[in-house]
Amino acid sequence: MLDELRELYQEVILDHGKKPRNFRRPEHPTNEAAGRNPLCGDQLVIYLDIAKDGRITDVAFVGKGCAISMASASMMTEIVKGRTVDEAKKLFESFHRMCTHDHGESPEADGDEDIEKLQVLSGVRQFPVRVKCATLPWHTLSAAIEGVKEVSTEAGG
Amino acid sequence: MSERAIKSRTDAAPLDIQRVRADFPAMSLEVHGRPLVFLDSGASAQKPRVVLDTMRRVYESEYANVHRGAYYLSERSTALYEGARDKLRDFLNARDRKEIIFTRNATESINLVAYAWGRKNLKAGDEIVISAMEHHSNIVPWQMLRDEMGLTLKIAPVSDDGEFLLDAFKALLTDRTKLVAITHVSNVLGTITPVKEIVRLAHDAGAKVLLDGAQAAVHLPVDVQDIGCDFYAVTGHKLYGPTGIGVLYGKEAILDAMPPFMSGGDMIGSVSFEKTTWAPLPAKFEAGTPAIVQAIGLGAAVDYMTGLGREKIAAHEHDLLNYATQRLASIDGLKIYGTAPNKAAVISFTLGDIHAHDVSTIIDRAGVAIRAGHHCAEPLMERLGVAATARASFGVYNTREDADALVKALETVQEIFG
Numbered sequence: 001m002l003d004e005l006r007e008l009y010q011e012v013i014l015d016h017g018k019k020p021r022n023f024r025r026p027e028h029p030t031n032e033a034a035g036r037n038p039l040c041g042d043q044l045v046i047y048l049d050i051a052k053d054g055r056i057t058d059v060a061f062v063g064k065g066c067a068i069s070m071a072s073a074s075m076m077t078e079i080v081k082g083r084t085v086d087e088a089k090k091l092f093e094s095f096h097r098m099c100t101h102d103h104g105e106s107p108e109a110d111g112d113e114d115i116e117k118l119q120v121l122s123g124v125r126q127f128p129v130r131v132k133c134a135t136l137p138w139h140t141l142s143a144a145i146e147g148v149k150e151v152s153t154e155a156g157g
Numbered sequence: 158m159s160e161r162a163i164k165s166r167t168d169a170a171p172l173d174i175q176r177v178r179a180d181f182p183a184m185s186l187e188v189h190g191r192p193l194v195f196l197d198s199g200a201s202a203q204k205p206r207v208v209l210d211t212m213r214r215v216y217e218s219e220y221a222n223v224h225r226g227a228y229y230l231s232e233r234s235t236a237l238y239e240g241a242r243d244k245l246r247d248f249l250n251a252r253d254r255k256e257i258i259f260t261r262n263a264t265e266s267i268n269l270v271a272y273a274w275g276r277k278n279l280k281a282g283d284e285i286v287i288s289a290m291e292h293h294s295n296i297v298p299w300q301m302l303r304d305e306m307g308l309t310l311k312i313a314p315v316s317d318d319g320e321f322l323l324d325a326f327k328a329l330l331t332d333r334t335k336l337v338a339i340t341h342v343s344n345v346l347g348t349i350t351p352v353k354e355i356v357r358l359a360h361d362a363g364a365k366v367l368l369d370g371a372q373a374a375v376h377l378p379v380d381v382q383d384i385g386c387d388f389y390a391v392t393g394h395k396l397y398g399p400t401g402i403g404v405l406y407g408k409e410a411i412l413d414a415m416p417p418f419m420s421g422g423d424m425i426g427s428v429s430f431e432k433t434t435w436a437p438l439p440a441k442f443e444a445g446t447p448a449i450v451q452a453i454g455l456g457a458a459v460d461y462m463t464g465l466g467r468e469k470i471a472a473h474e475h476d477l478l479n480y481a482t483q484r485l486a487s488i489d490g491l492k493i494y495g496t497a498p499n500k501a502a503v504i505s506f507t508l509g510d511i512h513a514h515d516v517s518t519i520i521d522r523a524g525v526a527i528r529a530g531h532h533c534a535e536p537l538m539e540r541l542g543v544a545a546t547a548r549a550s551f552g553v554y555n556t557r558e559d560a561d562a563l564v565k566a567l568e569t570v571q572e573i574f575g
Binding site: 014031068 | 360411512513515519522529531535538543544545569573574575
């Protein structure tokens with residue numbers, strides 16, 4: 001029992017969960033979106049500064065939720081900063097596959113250090129109801145990039 | 158307990174919980190290789206074998222549509238369906254069987270009142286009073302009616318420990334208050350509200366009273382005549398019965414004066430293209446083919462509860478509540494939400510800074526099932542200043558060992574979170 005749980009709640013996740021990075025509300029973000037999981041009440045707002053060349057120059061968030069969603073948001077902010085919008089979208093796709101596919105089907109990190117960092121969250125695969133906790137920040141990021149104000153894990157929720 | 162003192166008959170032995178557990182197939186389940194410790198009956202209760210057997214038997218050998226066929230099977234299923242109504246009349250101690258309307262659940266019962274009674278009897282400027290600890294099902298229908306009709310919705314406050322504040326409630330009542338809609342037991346805090354006093358004050362102000370009994374009916378003996386409420390909403394699946402069946406109790410004179418909620422077959426007196434007349438109670442409010450077998454299953458469930466003895470069930474759950482509260486309170490950093498002296502066996506809590514969903518995920522691996530989240534009571538969570546709580550809710554089949562298992566599993570949570 002503890003092995004699977006320890007794989008989900010690894011030290012690095014607990015650390016990000018307790019001390020989320022880039023947890024602040026910038027004054028004039030170029031883009032922002034609110035994400036919500038109405039089933040569990042998790043909510044966060046992602047703030048972005050996107051430069052004209054499509055590069056994400058700043059990313060921050062505020063919100064409240066479980067350790068998984070907070071850690072995922074915190075790690076995401078560290079990883080997408082400095083990336084282009086297109087790169088961030090690709091990362092989201094890889095991350096989404098990683099969270100939902102079984103072992104063995106996991107996308108190759110291809111030496112991408114950032115994807116390797118995110119692997120720490122892949123423990124959610126063993127906990128299907130928690131996958132949305134890990135992906136909510138990324139869905140919200142994606143909404144912010146697209147200029148969508150709000151996103152929910154439950155379309156009808 | 159608030160409404161009626163629990164009089165355990167001195168000649169009666171307490172419940173034999175091991176026998177009760179043997180009545181519930183789910184109590185022998187294992188999850189993640191551990192014996193199931195089911196502490197989420199407040200969301201929906203497990204079902205005793207007698208309910209499952211009854212429903213199967215009806216479907217196999219006593220089933221046809223009700224109220225129409227002049228043949229053996231239809232007469233049989235009609236007798237069973239109407240027999241279930243009698244059982245629910247007894248269970249709630251309604252004056253007349255006509256006052257028991259079968260619905261889908263407590264939500265539909267409340268909506269029925271909002272639409273059929275509210276639209277006819279309310280007008281712009283009228284006031285409805287609800288409480289700060291309502292489930293969304295006893296908030297949203299009144300909000301919608303408020304917006305549609307120009308009503309005012311007032312919120313009776315609760316204290317920090319989750320008590321219903323009777324004086325503050327009284328101060329909200331005016332001659333424009335036409336309806337008071339309050340929960341009998343809070344699904345988050347477990348608070349048992351002082352319903353008799355609420356009814357007295359509301360009636361003195363000229364208002365009708367609807368009580369949301371979704372949580373209460375399973376924990377407490379409920380006597381709608383003694384309480385004096387005008388409407389009482391119940392759901393079947395929390396009463397060890399099937400899903401898809403609930404009850405609205407309403408006083409006959411009030412129900413009689415109400416227009417139908419839904420229309421169609423079974424609820425008419427006669428139909429011509431010029432004019433339709435309504436069937437008498439209770440059929441007027443049961444349009445279409447009802448949830449026949451679910452109603453019969455619910456009848457079996459309340460028979461089961463009555464057979465065990467509702468005072469004995471309440472006494473057993475009260476013991477569990479006290480024991481579990483004491484055990485949980487001994488955990489470092491654990492905070493219990495809702496400590497009203499009059500309380501049903503529902504315990505909401507937070508564990509340090511650890512989010513309720515992390516708690517739930519971890520203890521699930523130890524076989525312990527609890528609810529985590531806002532419990533469909535977001536305004537109450539706002540009032541408590543917490544985004545989510547974990548909630549352990551106890552049923553007749555739970556034991557002190559279940560509370561011990563919860564405590565042990567919570568220690569694992571703390572271990573993992575360090």
